[in-house]
Each structure stands twice: as C-alpha cells, then as structure tokens.
Amino acid sequence: MTTATPRTRRRRVRWSTGVRFLIAAVATIGFLAPIAWMVTTAFKTTKDAFSPTPQLLFSPTMDNFAFDRRRHGDRRPIRQRSNAVAQIRRSAWVGHVEG
Amino acid sequence: MASSTSKKGAPAAAMSPGLAPRPRRPRQVLRYSAMFPGLLVLGAFALYPAVYSLVISLFNWNLTSPTQRFVGLRNYQDLLTDPAFWHAVAITIEFVAVSVGIQFLIAFGLGLIFFRGLPGDKVMRALILMPMLIAPVVVGLLARFSLEPTFGIVNQLLRQLGLGTQDFLGRPELALPTLIAIDVWQWTPFLFLILLAALQGIPEDVIEAAKIDGATWPHIVWHIFLPLLQYPILVGLALRVIDAFRVYDLVFMTTRGGPIDATSTMSWQIYDVGFRVFNLSYAAAFSWLLLILVMVTVSFMMRRIVANQEDQ
Numbered sequence: 253m254t255t256a257t258p259r260t261r262r263r264r265v266r267w268s269t270g271v272r273f274l275i276a277a278v279a280t281i282g283f284l285a286p287i288a289w290m291v292t293t294a295f296k297t298t299k300d301a302f303s304p305t306p307q308l309l310f311s312p313t314m315d316n317f318a319f320d321r322r323r324h325g326d327r328r329p330i331r332q333r334s335n336a337v338a339q340i341r342r343s344a345w346v347g348h349v350e351g
Numbered sequence: 352m353a354s355s356t357s358k359k360g361a362p363a364a365a366m367s368p369g370l371a372p373r374p375r376r377p378r379q380v381l382r383y384s385a386m387f388p389g390l391l392v393l394g395a396f397a398l399y400p401a402v403y404s405l406v407i408s409l410f411n412w413n414l415t416s417p418t419q420r421f422v423g424l425r426n427y428q429d430l431l432t433d434p435a436f437w438h439a440v441a442i443t444i445e446f447v448a449v450s451v452g453i454q455f456l457i458a459f460g461l462g463l464i465f466f467r468g469l470p471g472d473k474v475m476r477a478l479i480l481m482p483m484l485i486a487p488v489v490v491g492l493l494a495r496f497s498l499e500p501t502f503g504i505v506n507q508l509l510r511q512l513g514l515g516t517q518d519f520l521g522r523p524e525l526a527l528p529t530l531i532a533i534d535v536w537q538w539t540p541f542l543f544l545i546l547l548a549a550l551q552g553i554p555e556d557v558i559e560a561a562k563i564d565g566a567t568w569p570h571i572v573w574h575i576f577l578p579l580l581q582y583p584i585l586v587g588l589a590l591r592v593i594d595a596f597r598v599y600d601l602v603f604m605t606t607r608g609g610p611i612d613a614t615s616t617m618s619w620q621i622y623d624v625g626f627r628v629f630n631l632s633y634a635a636a637f638s639w640l641l642l643i644l645v646m647v648t649v650s651f652m653m654r655r656i657v658a659n660q661e662d663q
Contacts, residue, residue: 284478290493304502
C-alpha cells in the first residue's frame with residue numbers, strides 16, 4: 253500500500269508528458285509539412301511536380317539545382333524548367349516587372 | 352524629466368569645486384560633430400522620405416500627368432469619403448485581429464506545452480521556428496502552388512478525403528481566411544519563441560507556491576502567468592500587429608487584392624493606387640493614414656507599459 257501511491261503518481265506524470273509530447277509532435281509536423289513538401293518538390297521533374305495525383309514516391313532529380321548552359325541553354329522554354337528555386341526567383345521577377 | 356536632470360546636475364557640480372569650469376564650446380563642437388554622421392544618415396534615409404511623402408500627399412501628383420499642383424488636404428478628404436478606403440480598413444483590421452489572435456492562442460498553448468521540457472523538445476522547437484525563416488514571397492508562392500485547385504497538394508488531399516475541391520484563393524469568402532491561415536502558419540513561431548522564453552523565465556518557486564495553495568493549472572495560467580507575462584505578451588503582440596498591418600508581400604504573391612476586392616488590404620491598395628494607377632499623392636496620403644492607424648493601435652496596446660514607466 254505504501255509503495256502504491258508514489259507509483260501511480262509517477263505514472264500520471266509520465267502520461268501527461270506523453271500527451272504533451274504528442275501535441276508538440278503534431279504541431280511540429282503541421283508547421284513542417286509545407287516546407288517538407290516544398291523541399292521534395294525541388295527534387296521533382298516538372299511532370300511529377302505538376303501531377304494531379306500526389307507523387308509521394310518519385311525518382312529524385314538533381315537537375316533543378318544544376319545550371320548547365322549547354323543543356324538548358326538560353327532558348328529552352330521557361331516552362332520546361334521545373335526548378336523550385338528558379339521558379340520562385342522567376343515569379344518574383346515577373347511580379348516585379350509586371351508590377 | 353526637468354526635475355530629474357537638475358538633481359543629477361547639482362551633485363556633479365558640487366563634487367568638483369576646485370576645478371575651473373570647462374570651456375563649453377569645444378565640447379559641444381565635438382559632441383555635434385560626433386553626432387553628425389548619424390544624423391546625416393537618419394535625415395537622409397528616415398526623415399527626408401517621411402517629410403517628402405507628407406509633402407506630396409498635399410499635391411495632386413499623378414505620374415501620368417505632367418502638371419502637379421497644391422491641393423491641401425483634398426487627398427485626405429477624398430480618402431475619408433471613399434468606400435474603397437473604408438473597405439480596406441475593415442479588411443486590414445479583420446486580418447490583423449483574427450490572425451494575431453489565433454497566433455497568440457496557438458503560440459501560448461504551445462509555449463505551455465514546451466516550457467517545462469519534453470523529450471526531443473530542442474529539435475521540435477528548432478523545427479517549429481522554420482516557417483518564420485522563409486521569405487514571405489516564397490511562402491506566398493508555396494501557398495499558391497499547394498492551394499491550386501487541380502494539382503495543388505492541399506486540394507489533392509481534400510479530394511482523397513472526399514471533401515471535394517476548394518478554390519481557396521479564388522473564392523471571395525475563402526480568400527481572406529486563407530490568407531489569415533497562411534499568416535498564422537508563418538508567424539505563430541515568432542510569438543511562440545517570445546512566449547516560450549518568457550514562460551521559461553518564470554521562477555519555479557512561484558509555481559510551487561501556487562500549487563501548495565491548491566491552485567490548479569488553469570488557475571496558475573490565468574492568475575499568475577498572464578499577469579506576470581503581460582509585458583512580453585504585449586511586446587510580442589505589438590510587433591506582430593505592426594507587421595500584420597503592413598501585410599503586402601503575401602497578398603502580392605497570392606491574390607493580388609482579389610477576388611474582386613476581398614483581400615485588398617491597406618498596404619495592397621497603397622501599392623495599387625501608387626504604382627498601378629500612378630496616383631502618387633493619393634497613395635502617400637493613404638500611407639499616412641495607415642501609419643496613423645498603426646500608431647494609434649500600438650500606443651493603445653502599449654499604454655499600460657508607458658503608464659507604469661511614468662510611475663517609476
């Protein structure tokens with residue numbers, strides 16, 4: 253009997269920590285998910301990035317991080333370059349020019 | 352103020368009776384010449400543009416017309432009778448109040464969850480802070496990309512859950528709540544950071560004493576934490592309110608004030624009037640009214656801190 257009280261008390265503390273951990277983990281995932289999606293998009297091809305079904309499994313490409321003048325050239329249509337970073341830069345630029 | 356300086360001045364003079372009074376001039380020359388570079392920068396980059404915008408707000412300067420003339424307070428008068436202006440004020444206040452309110456609730460709740468330590472809390476804290484580190488322009492683009500009806504990830508998930516497609520940024524009644532949600536996502540971490548630091552600064556014995564007196568956690572939060580943390584809370588909220596009033600980049604990247612005028616906040620309308628209609632004077636007057644609104648709001652929030660300082 254004498255040992256029962258501290259044991260239940262310790263359990264209750266652990267339980268509440270567990271709930272707090274769970275909420276914290278859910279919040280962390282919620283704040284992180286869009287960023288994770290953005291980062292994975294950076295490794296996708298245009299086809300995967302603009303696919304109407306979520307592409308969770310895709311073969312990652314590093315193309316978007318490379319600037320190869322011979323391969324991309326200056327004549328390559330802008331739409332064919334699926335590059336998260338360049339896309340962002342481009343949109344900002346287009347917005348800037350349009351505005 | 353005046354009495355405190357004379358008090359300080361008196362003992363200083365009494366302490367050095369043997370010394371001859373120093374010649375005033377060279378010291379003052381030194382003082383002002385040392386201040387000069389700072390004053391120059393301040394004047395060139397803060398004072399001059401502010402005064403200049405005040406001046407052009409009194410003219411009818413439109414970039415499309417070669418002439419400009421002084422019209423006095425006409426621009427302000429036009430603004431105050433313009434329904435579009437009051438619409439922008441209402442939209443902006445709704446955006447600020449709802450967005451900062453939700454941010455505070457989530458941030459304070461998360462702070463309460465985090466402040467006594469958790470397994471892996473350092474990692475989670477660092478990860479939660481990440482949205483804050485992304486440029487708002489990128490956040491806007493990310494939002495537009497993921498909320499797009501056909502290939503956006505959010506709508507894909509909604510469809511898989513059987514909830515149907517929603518054009519979040521394209522429907523007038525959804526656009527402002529969507530912008531608020533994006534702002535909450537990006538800026539809750541900022542308040543969380545401030546409130547967590549404040550909560551961790553509360554001495555443990557205060558909590559212990561309250562517990563011995565039989566206080567439950569809701570009691571402790573309501574009657575001890577909130578009064579104890581009123582200054583950090585107010586400062587954090589004020590920073591967020593100032594920032595939210597100026598929201599522009601997010602609107603620019605997502606809705607451009609639309610659909611129709613559902614998200615045309617004051618900053619957006621200032622840009623619209625100034626750089627798309629080219630009515631610079633009207634935009635300048637608009638900016639001054641926004642500045643006055645922000646200053647009134649913030650000083651209203653800060654009056655408690657200011658009042659306490661004057662007591663001391």
